[in-house]
Amino acid sequence: MPFDAATILESAALPEKVRRDIPRAVNRLLGQTFLHQDVEADKDDYYFVHRHREVFETLLALCGFKLLHDDYHRIFQAVSEFSYCRAHYRLDETLMIVVLRKLHEERSEQLSLAADPVVTVGEVREEYRTITGKERDLGIIQYETILRHLRALGLIETLDGHTIDVRNSETRLRLRGSIRMILPVQSADEMEAWLRKYRAAEANNSQEVEA
Numbered sequence: 001m002p003f004d005a006a007t008i009l010e011s012a013a014l015p016e017k018v019r020r021d022i023p024r025a026v027n028r029l030l031g032q033t034f035l036h037q038d039v040e041a042d043k044d045d046y047y048f049v050h051r052h053r054e055v056f057e058t059l060l061a062l063c064g065f066k067l068l069h070d071d072y073h074r075i076f077q078a079v080s081e082f083s084y085c086r087a088h089y090r091l092d093e094t095l096m097i098v099v100l101r102k103l104h105e106e107r108s109e110q111l112s113l114a115a116d117p118v119v120t121v122g123e124v125r126e127e128y129r130t131i132t133g134k135e136r137d138l139g140i141i142q143y144e145t146i147l148r149h150l151r152a153l154g155l156i157e158t159l160d161g162h163t164i165d166v167r168n169s170e171t172r173l174r175l176r177g178s179i180r181m182i183l184p185v186q187s188a189d190e191m192e193a194w195l196r197k198y199r200a201a202e203a204n205n206s207q208e209v210e211a
Helices: 005-010 016-032 040-051 053-062 091-108 121-132 140-152 178-182 188-203
Strands: 034-036 065-070 075-080 088-090 118-120 156-158 172-175 208-210
Touching: 005 016, 016 034, 016 040, 016 053, 016 075, 034 040, 034 178, 040 053, 040 075, 053 065, 065 178, 075 178, 088 091, 091 118, 091 121, 091 140, 091 172, 091 178, 118 121, 140 156
Parallel strands: none
Antiparallel strands: 034 075, 065 075, 088 208, 118 172, 156 172
């Protein structure tokens, strides 16, 4: 018996249409990292992965990936078990993720289970200055570049149009539950450990941190 992808999928006794769709769904999950149940463009594939979760877990495990699911926010995430496919963020990007994660934790305590917290650009900039202990902020171009990148990753969502206007301190950002998955800290001590990691990298003049 030939050993190929078709043989593996046939052994799961899945309908032919499901077998045809699985490679596409795996490719999409690896390409965009997250699948959100409440994002219209993701919804069908989210439920597809959910229905055939064991198959996806097995196929991803063969490639060295782990399929994670946040039951609270209903998000799937594919995470590499090895360093080859891990994302490497610039120091300022990593710090912004820490800032957003901290704001998400603080605001979520005041919200219902179904709601993602919303913050303003002004609040993000203030928290950034507080965490770094620096009076100087990032420049406009740096902010726009970082926030656009984090939006592309599915960590934030703009609520005031497609453009992220960082010059307007009242511009609103929705913090997605995926920010908890990309930085899964469970306590204030763990958050402080991330801040120590940032400060050590800054002291060593490092420009890149693995997240």
